[in-house]
Amino acid sequence: MSLPAHFETPEDYFKESIQFFRQYERLFNFANTEILVHKILDLIIIEDAHFKDVNIFDKDFDLPKNSDDNEFLRTFFERIGKFKVDHKEIVTDVDFGNNIDVPVSPKKKHEIVYLANELKKVCEENSCEIVVDFGSGLGYLDQLIYETTNLKVLGVECNENHYVGAKKRQRKYHEDSIETVKYIKHTINEHSDEKILEFLTDKFGKSSNFCISGLHACADLTVDGMNLFLKMADAKALVLMPCCYHKMARDGSKDDRFKNFPISNCLKEIFEENKGFEFLKVPFLRLAAQPPTVDENLEDLVFNLLARATVQLYAHKHNFKLKRKKRKAVRIKTVLNDFSIYLQDAKKGFALTPENLLSANAPKGENAESDFDLEELHSIWRETQHLKVKAAIFILLQNYLQPVIENFVLYDRVLYLQEKGIEKSRFKKIFDEKISPRCLALISVK
Template identity: 45%
Template sequence: MSLPKAFATPEDYFEACFDFFTKYKFVLDGPNTDILINKTLNNIDIPDLECLDVYDEKFTLNGLKDIEYFKDFCTALERLSVLYGDVEERTNNIELEAPVGPKKKYEVITLAKEVEDICYIYGCDTVIDVGSGLGYLDQMFYEATGYNVLGLECNLSHYARAVDRQMKYHESSLENVVYIHHRVTKNSGEDISQYLRDYFRNHGAVCITGLHSCGDLAVEGMSLFLKMEDVRTLILMPCCYHKMERQGNRFVNFPLSSALKEVFDRRNGEELIGVPFMRLAAHPTQNDRSLEQMVFSLMSRAVLQLYAFTHKCTVSRNRRKAVKVRKCDTFEEYITQAATTGFTLIPNTPIYGSIPVSAEDEQHERINNFDLDKLRHIWRSYPEVHFKKAAIYIVMQNYMQPVVENFLLYDRLLYLKEMGVDVCEHKKFFNEGQSPRCIALTAAKETK
């Protein structure tokens, strides 16, 4: 990401971002599941909303510019936005032969080609893949270039499967592609340097890459890039910003730059920028579901949350995809899934007072789920205009997401520049229609 053209200095840009985020704080500072609990949608006040077709494919907030509220919103967005050109479609002569979907295949092929190009430009013959997963990127890169690859993965199951796949399908890469079970941190430099000496004794310059640089991993990769003498280039795809480590009410690795730290502290940034803010930064702006489907999903889940809140309970998912929304045409179908297999209600405080709870009683307490009649009553209590407000809320989040992400990533870019790295940028590598994770950080140390 970069500094929008409307601003002369980073400080001016960060100040304008804080003004914008503060004015529309209700879109940023709470979980989407809590919009009914917090009465979030009451902040959206549009005259004659009942007559507005928000689900029309041609509907945009720009069409509401005659309303002062949205005129200011759209004007501020325009000033704070950074525009990217069309993505250059990349191809690779090596076919990815693995049981992965089109999205994953597209990401691996594209990033492998980008890494190949940057290694060629800066003379790297070795790649460190942080968060290497099942090793798809590593094997494709090796087959295309013959370079050394060190894959570092903290998930033991993923690491074991990568090694197993290599032994079964890529035995010829054993001398050049090495997988290590290792959790990458900013203090991993000495260990990684030793791995390189052990396995690639005569290696040259090194490139650090990562396709799934979730949470703090992208920042840890930046730290290794700065500290390790052999590392010359960096190319990371950050994601899942909301998983970054927190201490108290602040993120450990945000802000990084001196420019943002000064503004952040003066504007009490920790009161505004929390997990929901970071979750929005990683939120995909394109979705293959219609706006009406997204509103249904948002409101349905919010009803469950409101029910749990009023009954002093917490909603716990029983599985990753608690409700298969695409198979739900009605709220009745949604709550049937939710109450039977999707979620469990857990009381916030023991209902048995000081009496010890037996395992049987605890299990009974957990599976005593939702009262479906009460859920139906809550759903019916919201008029159609409230659902239209939910649609406006979703559209506002989609409009704000690139600005929120730019705010976060520009801080990282400034930090690298403050540390003396002049060759660095955020670049759009992927087409958003094929992969929502489309922005990569690239950096290089100038040779002396």
């Protein structure tokens, strides 16, 4: 990412950003499931007649253009404009076709092809002979690099099944790459530099310049990759796709701070001065990782938001915790915006467990689970219906906040590398965000 044009120094940018985030913290500092519990929508002050003559759910509705008569919205858009960063559009022509014959989704194919293309360019420009691929999975990216370049590849994977699967695929479909593409099982951390150098020497002999890559450098993996890049002299380039910022590890302090956010000295100092640790927490970073555009119908999004928040409010009122019984507690695409159907799914997908087993509401018995009171849930749901427009605005405002928050997080990482002497560090859009929302690559060269 980069410094927005409005600002001359990183210090000014970070200071004003934190002040802006503080002003609008209630738009992000609770999980969206808790917007009714914490009455977040009360923040959005709208006169009854304000959107009377427009349909906010129309796909062509433009919220900024319809905000002049509302002080809250007008001020928000006046302030957020200065934090905007424009990225150049990606080059759609790659050196090798836009398609590859692997059993993955079109989104994944797009990511593999375009990252391989970027790696080819970066390695050529920086005389790298090897790509060290963090989180190599089943080896799809590694094999495409082999097929389209003269580069060697060391795939590093922590998952046993993926590691074994990559080697099986190689023997079955890519036997001619066995001497050039090597796989090792290892969990990357900030101290992996000696292991990586051992692996490289063992697999490829004499030392050579290499490039570190990662298609999904989740949570702390991007920062670990950055620190490893700084430690290893032969690591001449770095191309990582960061994601899942909210899953970064905490440092164990009483303030529940993140170990790797912020990391630049510049932002650390400003963070302390402005007590950023008090409100820039998990929900803030979750929003940074959220897809930056709304491809779904806004009415569907509003229904899902309010329905889930209704169930959360019900649990809160009765001192219950909601625990998912399966990965997708509610099959959103099958409920047809019908709250009765939603509740039937929710009953199967969530368990209600008491916050306090000594509570009067707490069920007895081994499983200690309660059932949903459908009549009360329908009553809460009916009370939310006047909030639909506010809920839509809440969703749209989060969409405007997302790239601003992500830029804040990622510019901290760029500045960290620059403080360490790696001036050629930047974020570049290399994927089509309509296909793959996580489209920004950290590119750094020595």
